[in-house]
Amino acid sequence: ELDNVVDAVGRYHRKLLVSVVRSPAWATVDGGYGMPADPADLGNFLFAMATRYRGRIQAYEIWNEQNYAVENDGYVQDPGRYVELLKVAYARIKEADPYAMVLFGPLTPTGVNDPNIALDDIAYLEDIYAYQDGVVRQYFDVLAAHVAGTLNPPDTLWPDKPGPGPRWVNHPTFYFRHVENIRRVMEENGDGNKQIWLTEFGWASLEGIADVAEPGYEYAAENTALEQAQYLVEALDMGATAYQPWMGAMFI
Secondary structure, three states: OHHHHHHHHHHOOOOOEEEEOOOOHHHOOOOOOOOOOOHHHHHHHHHHHHHHOOOOOOEEEEOOOOOEHHHHOOOOOOHHHHHHHHHHHHHHHHHHOOOOEEEEOOOOOOOOOEOOOEOOHHHHHHHHHHHHHHHHHHHOOEEEEEOOOOOOOOOOEOOOEOOOOOOOOOOHHHOOOHHHHHHHHHHHOOOOOOEEEEEEOOOOOOOOOOOOOOOOOHHHHHOOHHHHHHHHHHHHHHHHOOOOOOEEEEOO
16 A cells, blocks of 8 residues: 555656654564664565655655553653663665665653643653663664644643633643643754644634544633634744745644
C-alpha cells in the first residue's frame, strides 16, 4: 500500500513525510507495540524503507508522541531510550538516503506527569537535551511538534493572554502558541539553528458533523466552523511571519 501512496504523491509532484510508529510484536520484550527492544531492528527497517523510496519520501518522523503512554504500549519510557532509538534511526536513514530529512518525534502537549498516562512535554524535552550532554542534537534535522488549539484563538496563551474559556484555559498546552515554549527549550540548548515543523495542529468543530463531542474533545462544541477556518488561517499566517525563520512545514 505504501508503494501506491508514494507513487500517487510523486505523480502530483508533492512531498511526503512518513511517520514511523509502533513496533511489531516480535520486536518488543513483551509482545506489545512499544519501542523495540533492540533499536537495530527499527534501524534495519528504516534502511530498507529509505533505500526503496530514496528520493521519493522526503522526510521521516521517528515515533509519535513518545511522552504519551497510549502511543507506547501503556507506559512512557525514559527519554534516554528514545534518544538511543533516534541515534540508530538517523544513521540508517542517512546511510540509505542522505538527502532525506529526519524528524525528532513530536511530543504530545500535556502537563501530566504520570508515566502510565503521559509526561509533561516541556520537561521531557529538557530531559532529552540533558541526556549525554545533548548528544541528541546530532541525530535529527528538524524537531516535529504537536500543538492543540482547543477553543482558544491562535494569538492567545496562558498566563499572559488567556483564551475566552469557559474551560481549557489554565495551561499553556491548551494553546497553539505553546510552540513558543517548545522553541525556547531548543534555543536554550543550542539548537536554535534547526526548524520546528508542526506535524499536527488545528481546531475541532462539531458544526455540521455531530451533536455531541467525543469524551475529552468537548471543546469542539465551542468552535464554529467559521472560527475553525479563521483560526487555521491566522495560525498559518503566524507561521509564515512572526515565527520565521524557525517555523517550517505546518501540517493541518
